Amino acid sequence: MTRRAPQGSTHPSTHQPNGPSIAPVPHHGLRQIERNPYTAIYHDSIQQLVALKRSSLHYPSIEVLDQNFERLEQAIAVISRHRAVLLVDARDAPFRNDDLFDEPFARRHARLVQGFKKTAVILRSAVGVLQVGRITKRSLTPVSTFTRPEDALLHLGVQLDLKQLAGW
Numbered sequence: 001m002t003r004r005a006p007q008g009s010t011h012p013s014t015h016q017p018n019g020p021s022i023a024p025v026p027h028h029g030l031r032q033i034e035r036n037p038y039t040a041i042y043h044d045s046i047q048q049l050v051a052l053k054r055s056s057l058h059y060p061s062i063e064v065l066d067q068n069f070e071r072l073e074q075a076i077a078v079i080s081r082h083r084a085v086l087l088v089d090a091r092d093a094p095f096r097n098d099d100l101f102d103e104p105f106a107r108r109h110a111r112l113v114q115g116f117k118k119t120a121v122i123l124r125s126a127v128g129v130l131q132v133g134r135i136t137k138r139s140l141t142p143v144s145t146f147t148r149p150e151d152a153l154l155h156l157g158v159q160l161d162l163k164q165l166a167g168w
Helices: 062-075 099-113 126-136 149-156
Strands: 030-035 039-044 049-054 085-089 118-122 144-146
Touching (some): 030 062, 085 149, 099 126, 118 149, 144 149
Antiparallel strands (some): 030 039
């Protein structure tokens, strides 16, 4: 079901008390369920798709990383993961190669992707694919990585115009 702004409303988004802002998007029922400086999450209940778009902003600390992942997990808590697929568009994510960051990121990422039918991560380069492979190798949930968005969408069995996830 596509959420629409109240009739006569000219504001592009609605706000739920004690909840995230939700911007109505008519394409395939895709709607934004969380947005912060690091990540935006969208949900398409028709295709059972959760799409996560990572910004180019660096996490300044492990504490901020943990807080961001906590918000993401809260935003998708109501989604039935065992029936949904997860698409992560990390092409804009900053490259980071430090051991102090890898362990907390791997732990939080594993919790985030746990339970989804399939997970696909879109990355800009083969180096990014190697880094995500290294970080997710001990994850209980398989994570497939792609540099071509159309391959990731085909893998998940969904249709999506990735421009809908733009807007940074």
